[in-house]
Amino acid sequence: xxxxxxxxxxxxxxxxxxxxxxxxxxxxxxxxxxxxxxxxxxxxxxxxxxxxxxxxxxxxxxxx
Amino acid sequence: xxxxxxxxxxxxxxxxxxxxxxxxxxxxxxxxxxxxxxxxxxxxxxxxxxxxxxxxxxxxxxxxxxxxxxxxxxxxxxxxxxxxxxxxxxxxxxxxxxxxxxxxxxxxxxxxxxxxxxxxxxxxxxxxxxxxxxxxxxxxxxxxxxxxxxxxxxxxxxxxxxxxxxxxxxxxxxxxxxxxxxxxxxxxxxxxxxxxxxxxxxxxxxxxxxxxxxxxxxxxxxxxxxxxxxxxxxxxxxxxxxxxx
Numbered sequence: 001x002x003x004x005x006x007x008x009x010x011x012x013x014x015x016x017x018x019x020x021x022x023x024x025x026x027x028x029x030x031x032x033x034x035x036x037x038x039x040x041x042x043x044x045x046x047x048x049x050x051x052x053x054x055x056x057x058x059x060x061x062x063x064x
Numbered sequence: 065x066x067x068x069x070x071x072x073x074x075x076x077x078x079x080x081x082x083x084x085x086x087x088x089x090x091x092x093x094x095x096x097x098x099x100x101x102x103x104x105x106x107x108x109x110x111x112x113x114x115x116x117x118x119x120x121x122x123x124x125x126x127x128x129x130x131x132x133x134x135x136x137x138x139x140x141x142x143x144x145x146x147x148x149x150x151x152x153x154x155x156x157x158x159x160x161x162x163x164x165x166x167x168x169x170x171x172x173x174x175x176x177x178x179x180x181x182x183x184x185x186x187x188x189x190x191x192x193x194x195x196x197x198x199x200x201x202x203x204x205x206x207x208x209x210x211x212x213x214x215x216x217x218x219x220x221x222x223x224x225x226x227x228x229x230x231x232x233x234x235x236x237x238x239x240x241x242x243x244x245x246x247x248x249x250x251x252x253x254x255x256x257x258x259x260x261x262x263x264x265x266x267x268x269x270x271x272x273x274x275x276x277x278x279x280x281x282x283x284x285x286x287x288x289x290x291x292x293x294x295x296x297x298x299x300x301x302x303x304x305x306x307x308x309x
Contacts, residue, residue: 028241031283033296038231040301041238058285058296060237062244063217063252064104064192 003054012051017044020057029060065089070162074116087273088116092162094272095119097181099172099200100190101148102126103135103247103254104214107261108188108268110138113156113163115269120156121184123168124148135254172196177203186268187211190261192247194240201226201233205306212267212279214260218250219288221260223279224298225267230280231298234306256288 002011004019011019016032016039032039033056039047049055066074066088077083083091096117098105101124112120126148128139136148143151153165172180177199181187187209189200197213204211210227226232263284270276283296302308 026241026243028237028239029244031236031296031298036297038236038296038298040235040299042301042303056294056296058222058283058294059220060222060241060244061215061217061220061250062192062194062197062241063215063247063250063257064100064102064190 016047082275092118095184097121097184101152103257104190104261106138108265111265121166122149125171135257198240214264216257216260225279231300235301235304
C-alpha cells in the first residue's frame with residue numbers, strides 16, 4: 001500500500017505518473033514529494049512506487 | 065538619522081531583535097518591485113509601505129473594477145476605472161511619506177521586464193496568471209534578482225522564494241500550466257489572498273534586513289479549508305531551461 005496525501009491506496013508497482021493521472025491531478029500544476037523528497041517532472045514516469053511509500057501531491061494555483 | 069515622526073512610526077520595529085534600528089535603516093534604503101496590484105499586491109504593497117521600504121515600484125496595467133473589492137483592499141470604490149498601479153501608488157503616498165513610489169502602468173513583457181527589474185533589490189510576483197509568473201521567473205533568474213512567487217485562488221495558495229542557486233518555478237513546474245483556473249472561474253476568498261500576500265511581504269522584509277530563513281528551495285502550500293500549511297522541500301533541476309547549467 002502507498003500513502004497518498006494521508007490516504008492508503010493500492011498503488012505499489014505503479015509509476016508516479018500513473019498514480020497521479022489515475023487520481024485526476026493536472027500534471028502541469030502539481031509538485032510531487034516522495035518520502036519527503038521532491039520529484040522532478042522528468043522522474044514521474046521512471047519512478048515506481050513500492051509498498052510503504054508516502055506520496056504528497058500539492059497543486060499550484062495561479063490567481064493573484 | 066531618524067526624524068521624530070520616523071522614530072514613532074517605526075518604534076515597534078526598533079525593539080524587534082530581527083529588525084532594530086539597523087534593520088529599519090536598511091528597509092528605508094531598500095527598493096522592491098511589486099508586479100500586480102490586485103489581491104496579493106494590495107497586501108504586499110500595504111505592508112511594505114507600512115514597514116518603511118524606501119522605494120516601491122508598482123506595476124499593473126489593469127483598471128479597478130467592482131469585482132475586485134472582495135480582496136483588492138488597497139483600492140477604493142472612488143478609484144473605479146483608474147489604473148491599479150496609480151490607485152495603489154496614491155494609497156502609499158498618503159499612508160507613508162517615507163516611501164517613494166514608481167508607478168508602472170505599462171504591461172511587463174519580454175522586451176521591458178529586464179530593464180524594469182534592474183532598478184530594484186527584490187521583486188514580488190503578485191500577478192494573476194502563470195504566463196506572467198514565468199516571465200518574471202525567467203527574467204529574475206537571468207538577472208540573478210531575488211524574488212518571491214505567490215499564487216492564490218479559491219481557498220488555496222502557495223509561496224516560494226527564489227534567489228541565486230535555489231530551485232526556480234521552472235524547476236518545479238517545467239512550463240506555465242495552460243489549464244490553471246482563474247479567480248474569475250474558481251472564486252477566491254479575500255482573507256486567503258491576504259494570508260499569502262502577508263507571507264510574501266514578510267519574505268521580502270526578512271530578505272532585505274537579512275534575517276530569518278527565506279522559503280528558498282521550499283514551497284509553502286496553504287489550504288484554508290483545513291488551515292493546513294505544508295512545506296515541500298524543493299531541489300534545483302540541473303536541466304532546468306531557466307536556471308540549469
